[in-house]
Amino acid sequence: MADQATKTFDVIFEGKGVATGKMRNDISVEWPMMKESFELATDEGPFHGGDGTAPPPLALFTAALTGCLMTQIRAFAKRLKLDIKHVEVKARLHWEGEQVGMEPYVTAPVGFSLDVDIDSDATGEQLIHLLDCAKKG
Amino acid sequence: MADQATKTFDVIFEGKGVATGKMRNDISVEWPMMKESFELATDEGPFHGGDGTAPPPLALFTAALTGCLMTQIRAFAKRLKLDIKHVEVKARLHWEGEQVGMEPYVTAPVGFSLDVDIDSDATGEQLIHLLDCAKKG
Numbered sequence: 001m002a003d004q005a006t007k008t009f010d011v012i013f014e015g016k017g018v019a020t021g022k023m024r025n026d027i028s029v030e031w032p033m034m035k036e037s038f039e040l041a042t043d044e045g046p047f048h049g050g051d052g053t054a055p056p057p058l059a060l061f062t063a064a065l066t067g068c069l070m071t072q073i074r075a076f077a078k079r080l081k082l083d084i085k086h087v088e089v090k091a092r093l094h095w096e097g098e099q100v101g102m103e104p105y106v107t108a109p110v111g112f113s114l115d116v117d118i119d120s121d122a123t124g125e126q127l128i129h130l131l132d133c134a135k136k137g
Numbered sequence: 138m139a140d141q142a143t144k145t146f147d148v149i150f151e152g153k154g155v156a157t158g159k160m161r162n163d164i165s166v167e168w169p170m171m172k173e174s175f176e177l178a179t180d181e182g183p184f185h186g187g188d189g190t191a192p193p194p195l196a197l198f199t200a201a202l203t204g205c206l207m208t209q210i211r212a213f214a215k216r217l218k219l220d221i222k223h224v225e226v227k228a229r230l231h232w233e234g235e236q237v238g239m240e241p242y243v244t245a246p247v248g249f250s251l252d253v254d255i256d257s258d259a260t261g262e263q264l265i266h267l268l269d270c271a272k273k274g
Binding site: 005006014018019023041042044061070075078079089103107110 | 194200216233237241244
């Protein structure tokens with residue numbers, strides 16, 4: 001059947017960051033395929049030499065990961081014809097850094113956990129399949 | 138020397154996402170160690186069933202990656218005692234998706250490129266070392 005054909009598609013985002021304040025970065029993000037653009041910014045608090053005018057990069061990263069999973073859960077629920085009443089996700093992102101004296105430190109991820117709460121009449125099996133699809137998406 | 142001791146530290150961010158609009162997610166992000174919290178949101182444009190009230194998750198991801206590298210460049214320039222006049226970064230994030238009919242698709246990263254432009258009197262070698270440190274940070 002024509003609608004069962006396998007197709008591939010590209011997802012491309014472009015960012016242009018400019019250092020502005022002491023630690024602030026203004027970043028224009030474009031999604032060319034959708035002709036959409038977004039003005040975003042990061043900063044650091046005074047402890048890290050910034051002015052706290054925007055969230056730090058890792059706060060955006062946490063929101064991106066959390067939002068991405070939540071968006072895929074709802075988008076794929078439609079495709080799988082599952083009725084989803086509500087979704088909440090609690091995420092915990094953990095990195096560890098190592099430094100010698102005041103030399104630049106090295107960080108690595110320790111673990112990212114996402115606790116997903118879905119209010120739905122679907123079966124547990126259906127919801128596990130949905131979650132599996134959302135992770136792959 | 139005491140100040141050359143190796144020490145490790147944890148970096149933990151927590152996100153709490155709640156589905157609000159059609160595709161909108163409101164996400165409270167906390168950085169417990171710094172006692173900081175940030176209210177962020179994601180949405181999708183009308184083409185993807187949303188209302189376009191906030192950037193899509195991948196736009197936040199693009200800004201997070203770009204901002205993270207830029208922040209580390211400036212933070213580590215101080216530690217390495219390099220004078221940095223200006224920083225600009227152009228990022229291109231490319232994923233590829235594959236789908237069969239209208240089933241949930243599967244995506245994977247193809248490549249992320251970051252083109253870094255640093256205005257500084259430091260030598261090329263010093264700047265390459267700085268960039269290497271920033272990537273590891």
